[in-house]
Amino acid sequence: MTEIQLRALPEPLDFSTVSTALVIIDMQRDFLEPGGFGETLGNDVSLLQAAVGPCQQALAAARATGLMVIHTREGHRPDLSDAPPAKIARGAPSRRIGDPGPMGRILVRGEPGHGIIDALAPLPGEVVLDKPGKGAFHATDLEQILRNGGIDTLIICGVTTEVCVHTTIREGNDRGYRCVALADACASYFPEFHRIGLEMIAAQGGIFGWVSDASAFCDALHSAARAA
Ligand code: TIU
DSSP states (O other), rough: OOOOOOOOBBBEEEGGGGGGGEEEEBBHHHHHHTSSSSTTOOGGGGGGGGHHHHHHHHHHHHHHHHHHEEEEEBBBBBTOOOHHHHHHTSSOOTTTTTTETTTTTTBBBBBBBGBGGGGGOTTTEEEEEEEEESSTTTTSSHHHHHHHHTTTTEEEEEEIIIIIHHHHHHHHHHHHOOOEEEEEEOOOOHHHHHHHHHHHHHOOOOHEEEEEEEHHEEEEHHHHHHHH
C-alpha cells in the first residue's frame, strides 16, 4: 500500500488511496442555483460557482484512482418529520423549508432543487448520503460506511465552507478521521467567512484538520498512479 504526500497546511499529509474518501458536500441546486434554499436566505448564489470546477477536478482524479466517493445532500422528508421546528422557523416566512419554489419544495428530498448539480452528478456505485443536518455524520450512516470501507482520511469539498463543510470536518475530527478541506473546491456566500473558515481549520497546528487545494490533491493522486 503506497503512501503518498499531499501538500497541505499546516503541514503535508501522508495518505493512502485505499483508506481515503472524497466527500463532496451539498453541491445541490438548492444552494447553487437561483430559486432554492440559499437564495431564500438572502444570499447571492453565484458566489458558489467558484467551487464547481475544482470539485470537478477533484472528483475526476478520485474516480480515476478508484477512491471512495461520497456525495451528500442536505434535505428533509416530504412530511418534514426530520426537520427540527427551530430550523424551519428561520428565514422569510413565505419561503421556508418545505414551501413551494421554482425548483419544487425547498430543501425537500426528491424535489428538483434537492438534486446535485449536473456538473457533479454522482455515478452508479458512488455513495449518495442524505442528511437532515449541517454535518454529514448527524443522523446518517456515514460512520458505518467509512468503517466498513476502511477509511481513515476524508478529503472534503463543497458548500458552504463555514456551515456544512466546517460542521462535517469538526464532526469527523472528533470521531478520529483526518479531515482535509480542499480550499478552492469549497465556497461560501460570504468570501470572508470562506477565508477565515479555512484559516480556523489549519490554525493551532491543524486544530481540527488540514487545508489543501484541488490541484495538490490531483497531483498527489497522479503521483500515486505513476507509482502503482
Ligand atoms: N446557508 C449556508 O451557508 N449553508 C447551509 O445552509 N447548508 C450547507 O452549508 N450545505
